[in-house]
Amino acid sequence: MKILDWYILKRYLGTFSTMILLFIPIGIIVDLSEKIDNILEHQVPFKAVVFYYLDFTIYFANLLFPLFVFLSVIWFTSKLANKTEIIAFLSSGVSFYRFLRPYMIGAVIICLGALALGLFLAPKASQGFNEFKYSYLKKGKKAQETRNIYRQLNDSVFLYADDFRPLQQSASYFTIEYFSGNTLKTKISAKKIIFKDSIYELQDYVKRTVLENEDIIEKAKTKDTVLPFNIDEFTPVTYVAETLNYNDLKAFITKERQRGSSDINRYQVVAYKRWSIPISVFILTIIGVAVSSMKRRGGMGINLAIGISLAFAFVFLDKVLGTIANQSDFPPLIAVWFPNFLFGILAVYLLYNAKR
Structure with a gap:
């Protein structure tokens, strides 16, 4: 791997790690401010609170993984563009696709991390996260009513x-x-x-x-x-699918389908997202590079505005389609993978124009 590859790869992974370290404490503070009254009222043990926020950290990171990836790429690539470093790279005879290679290597590393997080770590964290709420904050109110x-x-x-x-x-x-x-x-x-x-x-x-x-x-x-x-x-606990690793989740879905469960779509959405979120890392990385590699008159602010708008559009579409699939007969496979498909087309279009 050449100096250029190492330079971009280190900036990519370093910025991504910094984003996580910056946003997670903010998420913890916001969550704690909402729950502090209940924690004090129910006299929750300090040890339980500490373990809850360790689970919350993993849960929060897994939930916003695509957003962290996208903002990281936009941020450091815009800085490269503003310092005309990208122009220097491309002027040296490096093609745009060759310039993109270290980004893809970084995406592979993050994708593997996202798979490990989604398939193994996040289910355990989700179980601790939800059990804390129901054990200490809701006092057994796991479900008020279940119909049909x-x-x-x-x-x-x-x-x-x-x-x-x-x-x-x-x-x-x-x-x-x-x-x-x-x-x-x-x-x-x-x-x-x-x-x-x-x-x-x-x-x-x-x-x-x-x-x-x-x-x-x-x-x-x-x-x-x-x-x-x-x-x-x-009434199976509504969050049960989130607490199972992938193999257990597939077996659970098979069992619930045999029982005629009305929540099959909800469980399938969770299963499909275990794979769709890691794959979205590649799509969002390409979009991020294509959007931010051009030096704009408005500077980094314009790139960030475009990037944040696209990131929230992706998250919004993903959440809306997931909710529709949970509450209707809309196919979960389409609901989960359509955002990747749509933004994949956008990535190809933006990459083609950026290369030109």
Whole structure:
């Protein structure tokens, strides 16, 4: 690797590291200012707070990884352009693609770091981050209410419930169905189900047993019984996908799909982002170089304004499409990868014009 490559690579990685070291303390201060009253009110142990902010650091860095990369490239490349160093490089006979090579090497290093962060470190940090909030700040309020729950417990047992309230351990309009192949054998329904002392209390209980020539109907105002599922089946913790490494997450998605979970899109969005964010490093690096390699009349401020606008447009599009996929039938694969596809086209266009 030549002197030019080392010079740009060190500036790239150094500026990226500086960005992280500058922004993370700001994020910690903002978060602490929001939570300090609750921390003092609940008398949270100092050790727990320290470990929370270690997890927060990893969580925050993973969340804003593309933004840090983009701003880093814009910042130091604009400084090179303003000092006419880029002109000197290109005038020496170095092609623009050759000039781009150390940036790509830096992008590979950061991409590998992003993969390690997203696949292994961020899930553990996310678990600690969320458990701290629910253990100390929300005091067990993991979910206020869950509606329209469908679960396939195994090949022959299906259940449905509405308006599940985890704090009251109850749900409305409960139904559990037992099948043999494609034939319904037993159906139990109740207007309300309450979990008490390892048994279930069913109100307005109706049991229908399907025989060959007739159905047997059993009714009761209240019925205490044992059922083949745990009350937690109704509501997996909403942040569970974020806390699993990639292999565990894929297995979890398969299991939830078999159960008929309504949150499959949410889990798939998390899985796809484990790969899309590292790939975005290359796209944003190319865009950053193409935008900031030209010396402009307005100086570095113009490049930063353009770069920040594009960065926030990328983050905004990524968040909006992710939210749409979480709350609708919009394909998660398209929602997660479309920003990379769109900005990839933009990167090719800007690179072509920058080369000229």
